[in-house]
Amino acid sequence: MADQNLVEDGPAAPKGGRGGADRTAPARTTTKGSRSPSGGSGLGRERDTSPGNPGEGPISRRRLLGTAGATGLALGAAGGGAGYAAGSASSSSSAEKVTPLSSLGAGEVMFHVKHQPGITTPLQARGHLVAFDLAAGSGRKEAVALLRRWSETARRLMAGEAAGQDDTDIARDAGPSSLTVTFGFGHSFFARTGLEKQRPESLDPLPDFSSDQLDKTRSNGDLWVQIGADDALVAFHALRAVQKDAGGAARVRWQMNGFNRSPGATAHPMTARNLMGQIDGTRNPKPAESDFDERIFVPANASPDTSGDPAWMANGSYAVVRRIRMLLDDWEQLSVKAQEDVIGRRKSDGAPLSGGAKAIETTAMDLEKTDAQGNLLVPINAHARITRPDQNGGAAMLRRPFSFHDGIDAKGVPDAGLLFVCWQADPLRGFVTVQRKLDRGDALSKFIRHESSGLFAVPGGAGEGEYVGQGLLEG
Numbered sequence: 001m002a003d004q005n006l007v008e009d010g011p012a013a014p015k016g017g018r019g020g021a022d023r024t025a026p027a028r029t030t031t032k033g034s035r036s037p038s039g040g041s042g043l044g045r046e047r048d049t050s051p052g053n054p055g056e057g058p059i060s061r062r063r064l065l066g067t068a069g070a071t072g073l074a075l076g077a078a079g080g081g082a083g084y085a086a087g088s089a090s091s092s093s094s095a096e097k098v099t100p101l102s103s104l105g106a107g108e109v110m111f112h113v114k115h116q117p118g119i120t121t122p123l124q125a126r127g128h129l130v131a132f133d134l135a136a137g138s139g140r141k142e143a144v145a146l147l148r149r150w151s152e153t154a155r156r157l158m159a160g161e162a163a164g165q166d167d168t169d170i171a172r173d174a175g176p177s178s179l180t181v182t183f184g185f186g187h188s189f190f191a192r193t194g195l196e197k198q199r200p201e202s203l204d205p206l207p208d209f210s211s212d213q214l215d216k217t218r219s220n221g222d223l224w225v226q227i228g229a230d231d232a233l234v235a236f237h238a239l240r241a242v243q244k245d246a247g248g249a250a251r252v253r254w255q256m257n258g259f260n261r262s263p264g265a266t267a268h269p270m271t272a273r274n275l276m277g278q279i280d281g282t283r284n285p286k287p288a289e290s291d292f293d294e295r296i297f298v299p300a301n302a303s304p305d306t307s308g309d310p311a312w313m314a315n316g317s318y319a320v321v322r323r324i325r326m327l328l329d330d331w332e333q334l335s336v337k338a339q340e341d342v343i344g345r346r347k348s349d350g351a352p353l354s355g356g357a358k359a360i361e362t363t364a365m366d367l368e369k370t371d372a373q374g375n376l377l378v379p380i381n382a383h384a385r386i387t388r389p390d391q392n393g394g395a396a397m398l399r400r401p402f403s404f405h406d407g408i409d410a411k412g413v414p415d416a417g418l419l420f421v422c423w424q425a426d427p428l429r430g431f432v433t434v435q436r437k438l439d440r441g442d443a444l445s446k447f448i449r450h451e452s453s454g455l456f457a458v459p460g461g462a463g464e465g466e467y468v469g470q471g472l473l474e475g
């Protein structure tokens with residue numbers, strides 16, 4: 001199984017993905033090594049698709065096999081053909097008429113990787129988070145069949161293939177567009193399937209936080225699926241396929257839809273902004289850091305005796321999902337200076353307030369620095385001060401959110417905010433430690449509201465011929 005290619009973080013990353021896209025993180029597409037049909041060295045990692053290097057991108061198996069035909073590698077090297085329709089009778093009669101996919105559509109993330117896709121993959125423009133509960137009468141046998149179906153669908157769609165016989169055609173003509181589909185198990189799954197002994201302690205319910213205003217019907221769930229893609233139709237197509245695959249075995253408990261900036265919208269790769277206008281993701285752990293894996297992933301040799309995790313969680317991670325409403329009407333009343341004091345960073349470029357005029361986003365924050373009156377330049381309750389690992393016993397998490405906007409609520413205010421998704425090897429050491437502190441009140445707290453919550457065990461990636469969660473369900 002290939003190791004998943006990790007993404008470099010935004011601010012410092014000169015080549016974050018396609019088309020000069022803004023990227024919080026990881027250089028797009030995946031695997032070191034084998035992308036088999038071509039075997040070319042450039043296929044394992046997405047190429048620089050910046051304006052100076054247009055038209056290049058990873059080449060999907062589907063495009064090589066289905067589209068290229070006579071044109072073969074030459075076409076692939078030029079960026080590939082159109083979506084899966086290109087292989088169909090309607091359009092394959094004349095291969096030379098096939099227009100190469102843009103770099104955005106061509107982006108392909110591998111399914112069979114060490115860590116499931118969608119964790120270190122760069123932020124995608126569209127996202128769907130959906131939780132399912134097993135249906136009455138569904139148990140372990142039905143769960144096995146469901147995870148098999150879901151894994152095969154995810155593999156196919158991520159490779160730019162149709163979902164199967166009854167494909168909806170929603171993504172027809174489009175490439176995989178960096179689609180990822182990620183699967184997790186919630187606390188309640190284990191009792192439903194008779195697998196309580198396999199339930200990780202780390203899945204114990206999150207503590208109540210005093211500021212929580214959680215809607216239980218939009219929290220937790222037996223199973224969780226995260227879908228991300230750089231095209232809205234590709235993402236929705238995957239969502240429908242996953243929902244259809246559930247059949248009578250599971251029903252949707254809740255669903256949330258999110259978005260990020262589109263690739264290519266900024267002149268050069270940048271860290272993303274959230275709906276408060278802040279640069280958000282600057283200090284995410286970087287895959288190149290020596291402790292990245294141990295902070296974010298359960299070790300490959302996981303066992304109850306060593307890491308405290310069951311062996312089936314090897315190479316997995318724990319996802320905490322929070323729907324966090326932003327009280328935008330209140331936030332937008334603040335001056336920019338006041339907004340900056342809430343975070344402790346400049347709004348324009350994310351530089352720390354301690355850094356002076358020449359500071360940039362990556363300048364180290366000086367927590368002690370004061371102005372002439374002796375006031376801390378980064379206020380004592382600033383969010384970016386309080387959440388730092390060095391203020392929380394080393395607690396770290398990989399934040400990989402989507403923004404959401406679900407219209408205007410009954411009070412006439414925007415139902416908008418952050419689908420906060422964070423990844424860590426140990427949620428108690430990561431999210432819980434930091435949220436306990438935030439719950440006591442940082443400067444941001446009065447402008448946000450946690451409205452729903454989930455905690456999911458996300459196993460390692462499936463090997464070739466395997467399905468996600470096989471180690472749990474057949475172990």
Ligand SMILES: C=CC1=C(C)c2cc3[nH]c(cc4nc(cc5[nH]c(cc1n2)c(C)c5CCC(=O)O)C(CCC(=O)O)=C4C)c(C)c3C=C
Nearest residue numbers: 278279280281282283324343384387388389418434435448
């Ligand atoms: C419990 C964990 C966290 C929650 C919940 C949370 C909500 C939240 N954060 C922002 C905006 C920013 N957060 C920033 C940094 C930051 N936030 C957390 C954790 C939570 N945030 C961490 C661990 C960090 C990094 C700390 C560090 O290592 O220095 C920043 C600053 C830029 C950055 O580093 O990303 C912003 C901006 C919002 C809007 C929000 C809820 C809606």
Ligand SMILES: [Fe+2]
Nearest residue numbers: 383384387399
């Ligand atoms: Fe934050």
